[in-house]
Amino acid sequence: MxxxxxxxxxxxxxKARRTTVLRxxxxxxxxxxxxxxxxxxxxxxRTIMNTFMTEIEEKDIRDVLLTNSGCAGLCSxxxxxxxxxxxxxPVKYIELTPEKAKDIFDKHVLNGQIVQxxxxxxxxxxxxxx
Amino acid sequence: MEEQTSEKTYRIHLMVCAGxxxxxxxxxxxxxxxxxxxxxxxxxxxxxxxxxxxxxxxERGPLLVVEPGKIFYxxxxxxxxxxxxxxxxxxxxxxxxxxxxPPEDKTPIPVLxxxxxxxxxxxxxxxxxxxxxxxxxxxxxxxxxxxxxxKALTEMTAEEVLEEVKQSGLRGRGGGGFPTGLKWEFVRxxxxxxxxxxxxxxxxxxxxxxxxMDRSLLEADPHSVIEGMVIGAKAIGAQQGIVYVRNExxxxxxxxxxxxxxxxxxxxxxxxxxxxxxDFDIKVTRGAGAFVCGEETALLASIEGRLGEPRPRPPFPAxxxxxxxxxxxxxxxxxANIPVIINRGADWYHSIGTETSKGTKVFSLVGKINNTGLVxxxxxxxxxxxxxxxxxxxxxxxxxxxxxxxxxxxxCIPKEKIDLPIDYESLSEAGSMMGSGGMVVMDExxxxxxxxxxxxxxxxxxxxxxxxxxxxxxxxxxxxxTKITEGKGTEEDLTLLLELAQSIKDSALCGxxxxxxxxVLTTLKYFxxxxxxxxxxxxxxxxxxxxxxxxxxxxxxxVNVGKGCDxxxxxxxxxxxxxxxGKAHTVIQDKCIKCGVCYDVCRFGAVKVD
Numbered sequence: 001m002x003x004x005x006x007x008x009x010x011x012x013x014x015k016a017r018r019t020t021v022l023r024x025x026x027x028x029x030x031x032x033x034x035x036x037x038x039x040x041x042x043x044x045x046r047t048i049m050n051t052f053m054t055e056i057e058e059k060d061i062r063d064v065l066l067t068n069s070g071c072a073g074l075c076s077x078x079x080x081x082x083x084x085x086x087x088x089x090p091v092k093y094i095e096l097t098p099e100k101a102k103d104i105f106d107k108h109v110l111n112g113q114i115v116q117x118x119x120x121x122x123x124x125x126x127x128x129x130x
Numbered sequence: 131m132e133e134q135t136s137e138k139t140y141r142i143h144l145m146v147c148a149g150x151x152x153x154x155x156x157x158x159x160x161x162x163x164x165x166x167x168x169x170x171x172x173x174x175x176x177x178x179x180x181x182x183x184x185x186x187x188x189e190r191g192p193l194l195v196v197e198p199g200k201i202f203y204x205x206x207x208x209x210x211x212x213x214x215x216x217x218x219x220x221x222x223x224x225x226x227x228x229x230x231x232p233p234e235d236k237t238p239i240p241v242l243x244x245x246x247x248x249x250x251x252x253x254x255x256x257x258x259x260x261x262x263x264x265x266x267x268x269x270x271x272x273x274x275x276x277x278x279x280x281k282a283l284t285e286m287t288a289e290e291v292l293e294e295v296k297q298s299g300l301r302g303r304g305g306g307g308f309p310t311g312l313k314w315e316f317v318r319x320x321x322x323x324x325x326x327x328x329x330x331x332x333x334x335x336x337x338x339x340x341x342x343m344d345r346s347l348l349e350a351d352p353h354s355v356i357e358g359m360v361i362g363a364k365a366i367g368a369q370q371g372i373v374y375v376r377n378e379x380x381x382x383x384x385x386x387x388x389x390x391x392x393x394x395x396x397x398x399x400x401x402x403x404x405x406x407x408x409d410f411d412i413k414v415t416r417g418a419g420a421f422v423c424g425e426e427t428a429l430l431a432s433i434e435g436r437l438g439e440p441r442p443r444p445p446f447p448a449x450x451x452x453x454x455x456x457x458x459x460x461x462x463x464x465x466a467n468i469p470v471i472i473n474r475g476a477d478w479y480h481s482i483g484t485e486t487s488k489g490t491k492v493f494s495l496v497g498k499i500n501n502t503g504l505v506x507x508x509x510x511x512x513x514x515x516x517x518x519x520x521x522x523x524x525x526x527x528x529x530x531x532x533x534x535x536x537x538x539x540x541x542c543i544p545k546e547k548i549d550l551p552i553d554y555e556s557l558s559e560a561g562s563m564m565g566s567g568g569m570v571v572m573d574e575x576x577x578x579x580x581x582x583x584x585x586x587x588x589x590x591x592x593x594x595x596x597x598x599x600x601x602x603x604x605x606x607x608x609x610x611x612t613k614i615t616e617g618k619g620t621e622e623d624l625t626l627l628l629e630l631a632q633s634i635k636d637s638a639l640c641g642x643x644x645x646x647x648x649x650v651l652t653t654l655k656y657f658x659x660x661x662x663x664x665x666x667x668x669x670x671x672x673x674x675x676x677x678x679x680x681x682x683x684x685x686x687x688x689v690n691v692g693k694g695c696d697x698x699x700x701x702x703x704x705x706x707x708x709x710x711x712g713k714a715h716t717v718i719q720d721k722c723i724k725c726g727v728c729y730d731v732c733r734f735g736a737v738k739v740d
Contacts, residue, residue: 003397006280006404009271016272022143023197023261036221046172049141053176057139065198066141068222 018062028065030109033082037071043078044097051101052081064109077120083108092120140178142219145260147193149184149346149504150381156208157192163211164194168219170212177219183350183385185260187247189502190230195242195260202242203228233500233522247501250520252482252508254490255303255466258351264385267392270353276398278469282361283406286472291365292318295468297476299488304333304424304461305536305565306641307487307554313458316448317366320456328368329457330359332465334375334382335429337421338537339588340496341568344462346504347492348375348382351466352389356412358465360403361472363410366458371412374429376419386414421538421592424566425640426459428594439594440640461566463492483509487553491564495521497571498528507552514548517571528573532656536565538585538592539645541652542578561652563645577674578657579664583611585649589642600643603634607650615675619665628654673739676724683707683728684736685714692734701731 004012034040034049052066072080077094083104084090091114093104100118107113146152146161161179168177185193190204201224203214210228217223229238230245239245253259262269270276282291296311322328332355336344348355359371375383390412393399401409415433422428423438430452432438451457467489471479483489487509493516496502500522507516513533517523524530532542541562543550550556554564572581590604607630610623631647638644654661663669670678688694688709698715699707706722709715715736717728729737 003400003402004404006284009276009280009404012268013271013274013277016268020261020269020272022140023145025198025200033222038221041221049176053139053141067198068141068220070221070223 021062022065027063027086029063029086031065031067031084032105032109033084034066034068035070035072035078035080035082036068037075037078039071039075040078040080045079047098048079048081048096048101051098052105055102055105059110061110074120080120085109085112093118094120138175138178140176142177143197144177144179144219145182145185145195145197146179147183147185147191147195147260148181149188149191149349150342150379151184151188151503152191152193153381155191157206159208160192160194160206160211163208164215167211167215171215171220173215173219177215180263181265182260182262183258183264184346184504186251186256186346186504186506187230187245187501188504189500196224200242201240202230202245204230233525246522247503247505247520250511250515251506252490253506254470254479254482255347255354255463255492256350256504256506257470258354260350262351264350264352265388267353267389267396270351274473275353275469276357278472279357279360279398280404282364282472283404283408286364288318288365288367291361291472294472294476295365298471298479299476299483300464300467300471300479301487301554302461303463303467303491303566305539305563307564310460310464313448313460314362314365316446317368317456317458320449322455326453326455327370328366328455329452330362330366330368330371331426331429331433331452331457331459332359332371332373332462333424333426333429333459334373334379334462335417335424336376336379336462336566337419337424337592338539338566338568339585340494340570341537341566342494343492343504343567345379345382346494347462347466348379348386352382352386353393354466354469355386355462356389356393356399358468359412360399360410361468362458362460362465364408366456368458369410371410372415372433372452373412374415374417374423374433376417376423378419383414383416390414420594421588422594422640422642425642427640429459430457437594439596440642442639463567484551484553486555491552491567493567493569495569495571497534497569498524498573498576499571500525509553510551512548513543513550513552516552516569517548521571524571524573528575530571531574531576532572532578534562534570534572534581534585534649535568536563536645536648537568538589539563539641539648540565540568541648542572542581542656543652544656546656561648561655563648575672575674577615577670577672578653578660579611579615579670580672580674582650582653583608583615586611586646589646593642593646597637597639597643599634599637600639600646603630603638604643604646606630607634607647611650614661614664615670616677617664617668617675619661621665623665624654624658624661669740676726679724679726680719680740681717681722681724681726681728682738682740683715683717684738685716687734687736689714692732692736695734697731697733698728698737701727703727 079096082090192206194203226238231238300310301307334344423432425440428438428440447457492506586608590608593600595601694712696711704723
């Protein structure tokens with residue numbers, strides 16, 4: 001490794017930040033939640049998760065948070081995901097395939113256009129009884 | 131197993147605490163189990179395992195923080211791992227039973243920042259705690275590491291750096307509290323002799339019982355200390371740095387050396403750093419663990435290969451230090467604060483803390499406290515907030531009695547003063563001192579005479595023997611204290627103790643001796659009635675001093691409640707208990723060696739101690 005210049009240090013920081021930003025609770029533009037209950041996994045949710053992982057990595061996207069959660073309650077329509085753009089209502093997508101997932105990633109996650117064809121509906125069920 | 135790299139994208143980072151506390155609780159085995167299970171479940175491309183320095187909440191180790199989201203898992207064992215990996219990382223269902231629940235309320239708290247222990251803390255020196263792998267320089271750089279240094283070397287003059295540190299109000303974190311900028315200025319102004327160079331030294335010779343701030347800092351974030359030293363070197367005009375760490379800190383030494391190598395490889399140490407024309411390098415000296423080597427002149431003697439003994443000051447090291455050259459000695463935590471001060475500016479730093487004490491202080495919170503661990507708090511926070519909010523109070527519903535700060539040089543602050551704000555001045559006024567940050571909490575079962583005796587035996591042991599007041603004086607004080615704890619003390623002893631204390635304070639050669647009487651003086655000031663109980667009534671109110679205890683058996687409770695269970699008699703090593711199963715037992719006082727076993731084994735409260 002040659003000695004760093006001031007410029008190298010800045011570049012190195014930018015590069016390294018991409019790894020650590022996940023730990024800092026920073027602002028993510030979008031959050032994609034893959035529902036990974038036993039039903040989801042059986043229906044292929046892991047493939048969907050991997051599709052998003054690959055998309056994020058290949059396109060070098062750093063402001064999209066990919067996470068998982070349990071069964072969404074609509075087991076017959078799995079695999080399902082929820083896409084939340086910052087400041088917008090969450091959208092649930094159902095019966096996904098890797099192709100559909102890629103489509104959603106390009107159109108909705110990156111460009112903000114909801115893909116009506118695969119969407120179940122907008123909004124989440126309320127968790128608060130009050 | 132193939133090493134995971136941080137170059138790749140992962141959706142989850144598992145921050146496994148690998149401070150010495152968690153490591154001794156088996157956190158490396160937990161880490162290996164995590165890696166193995168993640169691979170088994172096919173998640174190795176999605177979940178990254180990172181080892182970090184001390185997270186701070188040592189009481190609950192081994193610890194794991196899941197990012198993003200800061201889900202806090204505690205007291206993990208290897209058998210918890212398969213379930214945790216499947217439930218949380220595969221299926222997205224955080225596992226409640228592995229989360230922290232406060233003792234008074236059994237509801238688990240999932241997120242780290244919501245836990246009272248972490249809530250009240252302000253992190254400057256520990257800014258990277260739990261967020262980076264201390265063995266990876268890139269992760270330190272990602273968190274604005276070395277930007278303060280870059281700024282100091284390429285955009286600022288040495289005077290500007292010095293002025294910034296002076297303006298910040300930072301004071302030495304090793305105990306004395308001397309203004310850091312002023313010390314730097316002395317060294318900057320001093321001239322070298324015979325064409326020598328100026329030195330800067332990082333004092334990592336942490337020796338106070340119960341203190342582990344320096345160790346944890348070096349283990350968790352060695353680059354912050356290195357960066358601080360380079361900035362200091364620029365301000366002072368020093369060319370060589372030395373970190374003095376005791377050899378009992380193998381993990382700190384290992385991580386520090388890895389960090390130094392990495393910094394050298396990147397050219398952040400060595401010649402012409404960042405093309406600025408500035409040369410500076412750091413080497414490590416290992417100490418052999420003598421407490422007195424924390425005293426700066428003894429420390430310098432030790433680096434030079436001489437016997438670790440202090441010498442009279444002046445001349446101060448700022449004028450004549452290492453090899454007779456101007457030398458700046460600062461503590462680990464002081465150095466770790468510097469990069470942030472340069473990066474964020476003196477005004478920002480100045481806005482935190484009290485009138486005379488700026489910034490934050492790291493404390494190791496130990497003793498009779500629910501949340502043992504490493505905490506960083508803003509100056510001016512009350513002792514009460516540290517003990518009850520962050521520390522979670524006293525275990526077992528016992529009553530809080532005192533806090534010992536400043537180690538063997540400090541003193542005990544009684545519960546009447548629990549609202550005391552933590553800063554250099556108020557601690558000194560209370561008869562104690564900030565010290566390097568050990569904070570030992572004591573409850574009603576602590577005997578204050580015994581505490582004073584313990585600290586005196588420590589300083590007596592660690593006294594280098596060079597000057598008479600410390601060598602002979604502390605020994606005499608220890609003898610008197612031992613006599614009192616054995617019930618052989620007289621009232622004249624208290625007068626003698628005070629006299630000795632005063633003359634040692636006035637005449638000892640170095641800080642170790644000057645401050646050695648402090649634990650006795652503060653306990654005598656705030657807990658004189660305990661000394662008197664030992665002397666006049668021959669009783670130890672906390673029942674710690676064994677010689678003064680009398681064990682008896684309440685015959686009614688023994689027969690009616692315990693049905694004469696005979697446990698005490700069977701466990702008595704000196705055959706001092708008579709009785710048989712089903713009947714009342716009694717202690718034969720002449721034979722009793724006051725070991726207290728009968729008291730411990732009686733499940734019916736029939737054995738009484740007085």
